[in-house]
Amino acid sequence: MSDKTETAAPDRERADLKLRTRWLHTAATLTEALPYMRRYADRSFVVKYGGHAMGDEAAAQSFARDIVLLKQVGINPIVVHGGGPQIGKMLERLAIKSSFVDGLRVTDQAAVEVVEMVLAGSINKQIVGAINAAGGNAIGLSGKDGPLIRARKLARTKRDPDSNIEKVLDLGFVGEPESVDPRILYLFERSDFIPVIAPIGIGEDGHTYNINADTAAGAIAAAMRASRLLLLTDVAGVLDGDKKLIDRMTATQARAMIADGTIYGGMIPKIETCLDAVDKGVEAAVILDGRTPHALLLETFTEHGAGTMIERETPAA
Ligand SMILES: Nc1ncnc2c1ncn2[C@@H]1O[C@H](COP(=O)(O)OP(=O)(O)O)[C@@H](O)[C@H]1O
Numbered sequence: 001m002s003d004k005t006e007t008a009a010p011d012r013e014r015a016d017l018k019l020r021t022r023w024l025h026t027a028a029t030l031t032e033a034l035p036y037m038r039r040y041a042d043r044s045f046v047v048k049y050g051g052h053a054m055g056d057e058a059a060a061q062s063f064a065r066d067i068v069l070l071k072q073v074g075i076n077p078i079v080v081h082g083g084g085p086q087i088g089k090m091l092e093r094l095a096i097k098s099s100f101v102d103g104l105r106v107t108d109q110a111a112v113e114v115v116e117m118v119l120a121g122s123i124n125k126q127i128v129g130a131i132n133a134a135g136g137n138a139i140g141l142s143g144k145d146g147p148l149i150r151a152r153k154l155a156r157t158k159r160d161p162d163s164n165i166e167k168v169l170d171l172g173f174v175g176e177p178e179s180v181d182p183r184i185l186y187l188f189e190r191s192d193f194i195p196v197i198a199p200i201g202i203g204e205d206g207h208t209y210n211i212n213a214d215t216a217a218g219a220i221a222a223a224m225r226a227s228r229l230l231l232l233t234d235v236a237g238v239l240d241g242d243k244k245l246i247d248r249m250t251a252t253q254a255r256a257m258i259a260d261g262t263i264y265g266g267m268i269p270k271i272e273t274c275l276d277a278v279d280k281g282v283e284a285a286v287i288l289d290g291r292t293p294h295a296l297l298l299e300t301f302t303e304h305g306a307g308t309m310i311e312r313e314t315p316a317a
């Protein structure tokens with residue numbers, strides 16, 4: 001009995017010490033984050049949340065909490081989401097065939113109806129619900145609201161390797177942003193509400209256009225002169241030839257890696273979006289792993305950051 005009492009006191013002390021160390025650690029983390037909070041206060045961060053990054057329930061909740069935290073400390077997060085895999089599943093269920101050209105979904109009339117239903121309907125509302133459940137106030141929009149995104153049909157050409165003739169490809173109702181009217185987004189800057197945007201645009205012809213979510217996020221970031229464009233995907237960032245993560249790269253490096261094939265497939269439009277965004281005034285664009293817990297917070301509030309940052313080329317002196 002007396003033995004028990006004698007061991008209980010040191011145990012309690014050890015537990016107290018552990019707790020105190022944890023609190024000190026939390027305080028240190030907050031202090032470390034302070035300069036970043038001050039630097040980014042009132043600045044816009046456009047966060048593209050990809051369909052692959054959405055992953056499981058826990059990842060979605062972690063993403064939602066991070067977004068709420070960004071808003072809480074005075075940053076203006078603008079979420080633009082994808083949903084490629086989810087659109088694919090729905091098209092399959094409805095037995096509507098779809099194919100891809102250079103990472104873009106060829107979208108006919110039947111497909112575009114499904115794309116809008118999945119993106120602006122179920123996925124948009126899932127993300128809005130997750131952010132609201134995490135204590136935020138999210139509002140779902142598509143590029144047709146406002147209208148935020150006026151789209152034009154995407155013109156794609158491809159050189160036929162046999163004849164060497166440039167052929168025009170018809171991708172159906174795939175669009176690219178012709179213009180972005182950011183006025184609706186200014187209203188969110190001055191409120192507690194967080195916009196969550198589905199990458200759909202409206203054409204001059206009155207048609208609904210399916211826009212690649214990276215492209216839509218880049219155009220919105222440029223129109224908002226955002227401080228950051230953050231693209232959440234399902235890899236750690238841009239990997240070099242030895243599969244090692246590159247933490248910073250310039251436009252020249254990125255173009256060389258596309259030319260030598262180290263960057264390929266879905267990473268090409270992502271990099272092109274980043275290069276275009278920094279060219280148009282976004283301070284920096286980052287490609288990072290949306291499956292890593294709190295990737296957004298690590299990137300925003302720590303010196304180390306996360307993923308690959310693509311920076312504007314500084315002109316030679
Ligand atoms: N150099 C590279 N580093 C990292 N990923 C690359 C690279 N080149 C190509 N990729 C591919 O790009 C993919 C990310 O693009 P994508 O699948 O379109 O993402 P998302 O669905 O998130 O938009 C990676 O999963 C990887 O297969």
Ligand SMILES: CC(=O)N[C@@H](CCC(=O)OP(=O)(O)O)C(=O)O
Binds near residue numbers: 052105210211
């Ligand atoms: C034209 C085009 O390809 N649009 C995409 C839009 C969704 C998207 O981009 O989603 P992820 O970011 O999850 O890939 C599509 O139909 O899949």
